[in-house]
Amino acid sequence: MKRKITLKQIARELEVSISTVSKALSGSKEISEDTTQKIQAFAKLYNYRPNNIALSLKNRKTKTIGILIPEIVHHFFSTVIFGIERVANKRGYNVIVGLSNESFTKEIINMEMLANGSIDGFILSISKETLLKQDYHHFHATINQGMPIVMFDRVVSEVDCDKVIVDDFNGAVKAVNMLINKGCENIALLTTMDYVSVGRLRTQGYLEALERNNIEPNSDLILKINDSLNSADHLEFLENEINKFFELNPNIDGVFAVNELYAITAMKVAKKIGLKIPEDIQVIGFTDGVLSKHATPTLTTVSQHGQRIGEQAANLLIDRLESEDVEPDSFIVNSNPKSDFIKLVIETEIIERESTK
Amino acid sequence: MKRKITLKQIARELEVSISTVSKALSGSKEISEDTTQKIQAFAKLYNYRPNNIALSLKNRKTKTIGILIPEIVHHFFSTVIFGIERVANKRGYNVIVGLSNESFTKEIINMEMLANGSIDGFILSISKETLLKQDYHHFHATINQGMPIVMFDRVVSEVDCDKVIVDDFNGAVKAVNMLINKGCENIALLTTMDYVSVGRLRTQGYLEALERNNIEPNSDLILKINDSLNSADHLEFLENEINKFFELNPNIDGVFAVNELYAITAMKVAKKIGLKIPEDIQVIGFTDGVLSKHATPTLTTVSQHGQRIGEQAANLLIDRLESEDVEPDSFIVNSNPKSDFIKLVIETEIIERESTK
Numbered sequence: 001m002k003r004k005i006t007l008k009q010i011a012r013e014l015e016v017s018i019s020t021v022s023k024a025l026s027g028s029k030e031i032s033e034d035t036t037q038k039i040q041a042f043a044k045l046y047n048y049r050p051n052n053i054a055l056s057l058k059n060r061k062t063k064t065i066g067i068l069i070p071e072i073v074h075h076f077f078s079t080v081i082f083g084i085e086r087v088a089n090k091r092g093y094n095v096i097v098g099l100s101n102e103s104f105t106k107e108i109i110n111m112e113m114l115a116n117g118s119i120d121g122f123i124l125s126i127s128k129e130t131l132l133k134q135d136y137h138h139f140h141a142t143i144n145q146g147m148p149i150v151m152f153d154r155v156v157s158e159v160d161c162d163k164v165i166v167d168d169f170n171g172a173v174k175a176v177n178m179l180i181n182k183g184c185e186n187i188a189l190l191t192t193m194d195y196v197s198v199g200r201l202r203t204q205g206y207l208e209a210l211e212r213n214n215i216e217p218n219s220d221l222i223l224k225i226n227d228s229l230n231s232a233d234h235l236e237f238l239e240n241e242i243n244k245f246f247e248l249n250p251n252i253d254g255v256f257a258v259n260e261l262y263a264i265t266a267m268k269v270a271k272k273i274g275l276k277i278p279e280d281i282q283v284i285g286f287t288d289g290v291l292s293k294h295a296t297p298t299l300t301t302v303s304q305h306g307q308r309i310g311e312q313a314a315n316l317l318i319d320r321l322e323s324e325d326v327e328p329d330s331f332i333v334n335s336n337p338k339s340d341f342i343k344l345v346i347e348t349e350i351i352e353r354e355s356t357k
Numbered sequence: 358m359k360r361k362i363t364l365k366q367i368a369r370e371l372e373v374s375i376s377t378v379s380k381a382l383s384g385s386k387e388i389s390e391d392t393t394q395k396i397q398a399f400a401k402l403y404n405y406r407p408n409n410i411a412l413s414l415k416n417r418k419t420k421t422i423g424i425l426i427p428e429i430v431h432h433f434f435s436t437v438i439f440g441i442e443r444v445a446n447k448r449g450y451n452v453i454v455g456l457s458n459e460s461f462t463k464e465i466i467n468m469e470m471l472a473n474g475s476i477d478g479f480i481l482s483i484s485k486e487t488l489l490k491q492d493y494h495h496f497h498a499t500i501n502q503g504m505p506i507v508m509f510d511r512v513v514s515e516v517d518c519d520k521v522i523v524d525d526f527n528g529a530v531k532a533v534n535m536l537i538n539k540g541c542e543n544i545a546l547l548t549t550m551d552y553v554s555v556g557r558l559r560t561q562g563y564l565e566a567l568e569r570n571n572i573e574p575n576s577d578l579i580l581k582i583n584d585s586l587n588s589a590d591h592l593e594f595l596e597n598e599i600n601k602f603f604e605l606n607p608n609i610d611g612v613f614a615v616n617e618l619y620a621i622t623a624m625k626v627a628k629k630i631g632l633k634i635p636e637d638i639q640v641i642g643f644t645d646g647v648l649s650k651h652a653t654p655t656l657t658t659v660s661q662h663g664q665r666i667g668e669q670a671a672n673l674l675i676d677r678l679e680s681e682d683v684e685p686d687s688f689i690v691n692s693n694p695k696s697d698f699i700k701l702v703i704e705t706e707i708i709e710r711e712s713t714k
Contacts, residue, residue: 042402045370063365064470072442072454081429085456094466097429097454101444109451113421118475235650264651271653290646291462293592294621296653297630 002060010042019266040335042089064094065317066119068110070102070154071128072274073268075260076306077125080152091318093120104129108138121148125315126156139325141344152309164317165344171302171348172205173212173283175256178300178350180213182281182357184254190242190262194256201288202258218279220249225262226290241271255283264291283355297354303345312344362403364469365405366423371399376492379465383493383498388600420652421451422674423476425467427459427484427511430683432617432646433663434482437509440667441480448675450477457616464494478505480670481512491515491569508676519673521666525643528659528705529562530569535657535707537570539714541639543613545578547599547619559615559643577606595619612640618658621648624712627655640712653709669701 011018024031024039031039045260063156069077081097088095096119098110107127114122122142131154139159143149152164168309179187189206192199203222210217223245225238242265246252257263263285267277273299275281277297285292288303364382366396368375373392381388381396388396412449412534422445426434428539438454445452453476455467471479487493488511496516500506535546546563549556567574580602582595598620603609614620620642624634632638642649645660660673691712 038402041398043404062363062470071590072438074430078435080429081456085429085458089458094463095456095469096467097456099454100437101446103441106446106451111452113419113451113453118470118473128401128546163570187679217670268653290648291651294625294648295651296625 010039011032014042017267021054030215031338040338054309061090061120061321062118064119065116065314066096066098066111066122066124068098068100068122069125070100070125072099076153076304078126078288079306080310080313083307084314085310086307087311087314087318090315093314093318101128101131102128102350103131103306104135108293111138111142115145115147119147121150121317123150123152123310123317125152126154131156132232137314140147148317148320150313150320152313160341162313162314162320162341165343165345166304166309167345167348168201169205169208171286171304172256172258173209174348174350175286175302176206176209177213179284179354180209180215180258181334182254182282186218186221186251187215187254187256188223188245188252190223190225190255190257190266192258193224193226199258201224206256221252235265237301238265239269243264243273246270246273246275253281255281257283257285260285260287260289260299260301263301263355264295267295267299277355278357281341284350286352292351292353295355300353300356301351302346302348302350309346311348316342316344362400363466363473365466367396367399367403370397371396375465376461379469379498380494382409382493383501385494388405399681419475419477420449421453421476422671423468423471423479423481423483424452424454424463425457425471425479426454426458427482429454429456433510433644433661434589436663437482437667437670439663441667441671442667444666444668444671444675449669450671450675457487458495461486461487461490461492466493468499472502472504473594478507478674478704480509480667480674482509483511488513498521505674505677506668506679508668517668517698519677519698521670521673522700522702523661524664524702524705525558525563526562527659528643529567529613529615531705531707532643532659533563533566534570535713536611536613536639536641537566537572537613539567539635543575543578543606544572544613545580545606545609547580547582547612547614547623549615549687550581551585563613578609592622595622596626599623600630603627603630608639611639613639616640617644617646617648617656617658620658620712623651624652624654624656634712637712639714641707649708649710652712657710658708659705659714660708664704668669668704669703673699673701 008018010021020035021039022038022335024042029250032088065084071077073348092144096114098114100107100110104127109352118288132283136159137157139149143161148161150162150164151159153166176187180261189203191203193260209215224242225241246269255266257266267283270281277283283299285299285301292299292301364378365374368378377392378390379394382400383394422441424438424441428434442452451470455471457464457467461484464487493513493516494632496506500518507515507519507521512520512522512525533544546558546560564574579634580598584600603626614623620640624640627634627638635641642656642658645658649656649658
């Protein structure tokens with residue numbers, strides 16, 4: 001069906017006053033011939049008839065979602081984007097991706113660029129530097145200007161918006177519980193020195209699981225790894241660190257690692273020093289990436305369901321964008337009370353493979 | 358601010374396909390004169406793109422590079438983006454990423470969206486569907502409108518622009534030569550049924566290396582795998598295919614696989630049927646992804662230097678963008694003769710690890 005248009009919309013589209021449009025359509029001599037022709041052509045094209053139903057707002061939206069992530073070479077973020085795309089395509093939206101590279105300034109630049117007429121709303125995960133600075137003015141400004149944001153994974157309570165998070169804490173509790181149930185008595189934690197909340201939550205989950213099972217935490221069994229390097233050297237450094245750690249603590253019979261790389265490297269080191277997996281030592285990682293599936297033995301891991309996170313985030317954003325359409329006079333999303341925002345917690349799932357009994 | 362109209366909106370309003378709009382605007386002879394006129398009139402009314410590009414080149418550089426890739430969950434493309442980012446940031450540019458999802462229509466929609474005032478130029482790799490259709494009008498149109506494109510990896514001779522490609526052919530020759538030099542006599546090829554040129558070139562390289570060493574190619578030793586599936590089932594299917602292949606050809610003592618997954622799976626199957634790597638069978642893959650480094654044994658592979666490809670592509674594009682600045686009156690880049698465009702061939706390198714002697 002051909003859409004109908006109003007005087008007001010023609011005026012807005014052509015950047016002239018409503019009375020100019022009205023006069024041009026009635027052939028008034030007050031309006032220049034050039035402008036009259038332009039307005040009449042436009043009106044004809046849209047089958048303009050007085051008092052017709054307004055052209056839907058939807059029609060003038062970009063139908064594009066802006067995604068802003070901290071890193072591109074990262075399986076988790078890739079799978080989230082994959083999930084966003086699936087839902088976006090199904091619901092008639094396109095996506096465009098900006099990268100903050102963990103930088104506060106780049107996050108602001110990217111948001112400004114994308115928000116400048118290219119997109120209808122954001123799905124984003126906050127950069128490390130922004131989390132360190134605790135400066136969230138750019139998110140507030142974007143929301144105040146009427147552009148909705150959905151945050152995922154790295155979120156903060158200071159910004160009122162829809163959020164989709166991974167249940168990192170309970171994921172870690174489940175993993176450590178499983179190791180205990182499968183007979184492990186001395187469970188090591190391989191974690192980061194990171195200030196990003198996910199690492200902290202996974203560490204807390206480890207401690208919680210021990211406590212629930214009346215096991216005294218032993219600080220000797222917690223290895224905090226400096227992950228500021230990311231290169232071939234880093235792999236060697238990581239292997240050496242874990243090797244020293246295993247030698248100092250020969251009683252370790254279970255390992256919970258807060259990411260896939262640490263878990264894979266722990267298995268490699270264990271095999272090198274003659275330990276059998278899972279007979280002598282059992283290992284559980286976090287994040288179900290490509291390494292977990294293809295390792296020897298394959299790795300039991302806590303899956304974060306990146307794709308599902310992306311799908312839910314996209315649905316939340318599009319629902320919000322399209323609920324605006326119901327009230328054509330309202331352009332501001334966050335006129336909603338704070339309580340209106342949704343926080344979805346995506347449950348983790350343990351994928352059992354060969355690295356546990 | 359004047360709203361920008363998109364191809365999608367023009368298509369919807371005029372009830373034609375997106376590619377019809379795209380072709381009509383680029384003056385393609387495939388579209389009837391009547392339709393072309395209608396579409397061009399509509400586009401003109403809305404000050405559609407060609408003018409926007411000229412404006413953006415003249416008055417305000419966005420200092421942003423648009424990247425368009427076929428897939429996001431793909432290590433090679435991630436590393437290329439990483440390389441583009443590195444150079445872009447160093448030279449004061451930002452990047453923005455669009456995804457074609459291997460679809461012709463999505464490629465057009467994304468190019469149009471990004472070109473519409475958001476970016477100064479493109480770095481892209483062509484979608485599979487576009488390669489199948491051999492329809493490159495949208496690239497021609499973009500270039501003709503004064504926006505430079507640098508293509509990488511999946512490139513076509515039909516489009517005149519700067520290109521950065523991997524030396525797939527010689528990479529494969531080198532890999533198979535190495536297997537021959539290390540004593541392999543019956544070298545299998547694991548390849549795809551793909552029409553994407555990189556798979557074809559790697560297969561040709563395999564045959565060339567055999568010929569140079571006076572080895573008669575044996576079609577029994579070439580396994581073409583249908584890679585249309587991509588799921589957990591696919592992994593099982595792949596294992597079964599390679600298992601049958603190894604059982605039918607017990608004389609195989611070397612494997613060259615055109616990608617990392619095939620190589621890793623071949624090692625897995627070989628180990629399962631009791632073969633020792635590299636003593637009984639040596640394996641070389643293509644693409645130095647995360648799996649190669651962490652496999653047991655670690656995989657010898659042909660590295661494509663994704664990061665270097667990205668860095669070179671970014672330098673080519675920015676050089677071209679900034680050379681325009683010297684002549685402020687010139688808006689059209691490809692007024693340069695054809696011979697002006699650069700085709701950089703990035704040499705591959707074999708990374709020797711434990712899967713070869």
